[in-house]
Amino acid sequence: MTARRDWLKHTAALGAGIAIGGPALAQGQALPAAPLKPQPQPQLPAPRAWQNWSGIQRCQPKAWLLPTDEAALQQALRDHKSGPLRCVGAGHSFSPLVPTEGTLVSLDQLSGIVAIDPGNSAQGPSVRVRAGTRIGMLARALNAQGLALFNQPDIDVQTLAGALATGTHGTGQTLPALHAEVLALRLVSSEGELLELSAQQNPDLFDAARVSLGTLGVISEYTLKVRPRYQLRRRVWLERTEALLEQAPELAAKHRHFELYVLPFTGYSAAITHTEVAGGAGDISHPASADEDVLRDLQRLRDWLGRWPELRRWTAAKLIAQTPAESAQDWSWKLLSSSRPTRFNESEYHLPRAAGIACLKDIIKTLEQRNEVFFPIEFRFVRADTAWLSPFYMRDSCSVACHALQGEAHDYLLKDLGPVYRRHGGRPHWGKLHDLGRAELQTLYPKLADFEAQRRQLDPQGRLLNPHVKAMLGLKNG
Numbered sequence: 001m002t003a004r005r006d007w008l009k010h011t012a013a014l015g016a017g018i019a020i021g022g023p024a025l026a027q028g029q030a031l032p033a034a035p036l037k038p039q040p041q042p043q044l045p046a047p048r049a050w051q052n053w054s055g056i057q058r059c060q061p062k063a064w065l066l067p068t069d070e071a072a073l074q075q076a077l078r079d080h081k082s083g084p085l086r087c088v089g090a091g092h093s094f095s096p097l098v099p100t101e102g103t104l105v106s107l108d109q110l111s112g113i114v115a116i117d118p119g120n121s122a123q124g125p126s127v128r129v130r131a132g133t134r135i136g137m138l139a140r141a142l143n144a145q146g147l148a149l150f151n152q153p154d155i156d157v158q159t160l161a162g163a164l165a166t167g168t169h170g171t172g173q174t175l176p177a178l179h180a181e182v183l184a185l186r187l188v189s190s191e192g193e194l195l196e197l198s199a200q201q202n203p204d205l206f207d208a209a210r211v212s213l214g215t216l217g218v219i220s221e222y223t224l225k226v227r228p229r230y231q232l233r234r235r236v237w238l239e240r241t242e243a244l245l246e247q248a249p250e251l252a253a254k255h256r257h258f259e260l261y262v263l264p265f266t267g268y269s270a271a272i273t274h275t276e277v278a279g280g281a282g283d284i285s286h287p288a289s290a291d292e293d294v295l296r297d298l299q300r301l302r303d304w305l306g307r308w309p310e311l312r313r314w315t316a317a318k319l320i321a322q323t324p325a326e327s328a329q330d331w332s333w334k335l336l337s338s339s340r341p342t343r344f345n346e347s348e349y350h351l352p353r354a355a356g357i358a359c360l361k362d363i364i365k366t367l368e369q370r371n372e373v374f375f376p377i378e379f380r381f382v383r384a385d386t387a388w389l390s391p392f393y394m395r396d397s398c399s400v401a402c403h404a405l406q407g408e409a410h411d412y413l414l415k416d417l418g419p420v421y422r423r424h425g426g427r428p429h430w431g432k433l434h435d436l437g438r439a440e441l442q443t444l445y446p447k448l449a450d451f452e453a454q455r456r457q458l459d460p461q462g463r464l465l466n467p468h469v470k471a472m473l474g475l476k477n478g
């Protein structure tokens, strides 16, 4: 809290809505007269350090930019002459996309809805929204206007720009990732030039910029397709994993949203369906989530019985057999995203739809060779789209995600699971842990070279890169 207050003090000192890691003069203040004797330089505290949600990525940037409007953002980028520059959203990526020793740009102050277009029968409603807006804030504001997002990820605290830049998705066989709903966007290049992009206006750059990893410029605004708000009915039940995997394709086809969580070392999985229903305020029934309790129970079973997998399985089965199914009904935005107080690290790969279940089975087998594992394995469905770096590019997919508790070993997410995912043709989630370089990525992303050509044109000196992104694009570090 103290550090945050110090940081706020710093940023408040700057006139044009821009924060840097140095002193500033208030408007109209005269320059102080030169001192007669050399004075010791005041010790300025370093600009605020940064770390991601799980704490495994950190950096100490030289400066922060916090523009308050698009014009200030343009000016800041024009004025920024030296050193690398990276964008940061809410810091909820696990991979080192954000860290830089240069300048971090945050759009925390560029947030909120600009305009809503109610649309017509041929073209539905859309919303213009500033890129620093958190997904949850957008969903809440849309709901108040009778509108909603088509889908949401598991949490909603990410910024829109951060989520879209990494191909963030929810679940639903017929529902694409969030960036597929982008109709237009505004991007400020590293030189401060403002570009308006859509399928009609510079379509190639539009296809590159919908999932950009923050390498093309700073996106300041999106126009998103939205829809009339809707209620969902949720059902959650536990079932033997083998039986549930048999039914999974049918459940995914039948329900707007279907996902499952395999509970390792139990033989059981949790199934979750959400079905759209007509309903109003009087139909809402939304008991508190039991996710954290389940997680604690799984951890306790691991802590107590981890060394005896058969006993652990037997005990889990006894407990699970008594667990009744649960249901809830609420507005979509309240049911699709949850809060996740227990912190973890994660890897996730997106498989061709037909390979999803086979890959999941191999992942379960691999993970259950490690007695310390207890986090549920998440399995979701995502529809194909056309953004060049979308992990769902031209491919209906299933996603498999594995987690390790914050502070516990997570190297196996890369070492043991990476080869399994790749054997099944998996593409990594850009925001989650993976160790793929250019050679592997270009076999998975047919448009990687086209993306790189667009990036080079916009940022020939590579000012918007960091070592992780350079490694993925096959560019020399240094």
Ligand SMILES: Cc1cc2nc3c(=O)[nH]c(=O)nc-3n(C[C@H](O)[C@H](O)[C@H](O)COP(=O)(O)OP(=O)(O)OC[C@H]3O[C@@H](n4cnc5c(N)ncnc54)[C@H](O)[C@@H]3O)c2cc1C
Pocket: 053, 086, 087, 088, 089, 090, 091, 092, 093, 094, 097, 098, 107, 131, 132, 152, 153, 154, 155, 157, 158, 159, 160, 161, 162, 163, 164, 165, 166, 167, 168, 169, 170, 212, 213, 214, 215, 217, 218, 219, 220, 340, 429, 431, 432
């Ligand atoms: C608990 C938890 C649950 C999650 N659940 C899901 C899930 O259900 N589905 C899913 O797909 N992912 C999920 N994720 C991953 C998460 O959605 C992504 O990593 C997302 O990118 C995080 O958004 P952010 O705002 O924190 O962005 P950051 O992590 O801060 O940044 C991500 C990228 O966006 C770029 N960026 C940020 N702002 C801009 C801008 N204005 N212009 C250009 N580039 C920009 C950054 O440079 C960086 O490359 C989850 C993560 C956590 C921690």
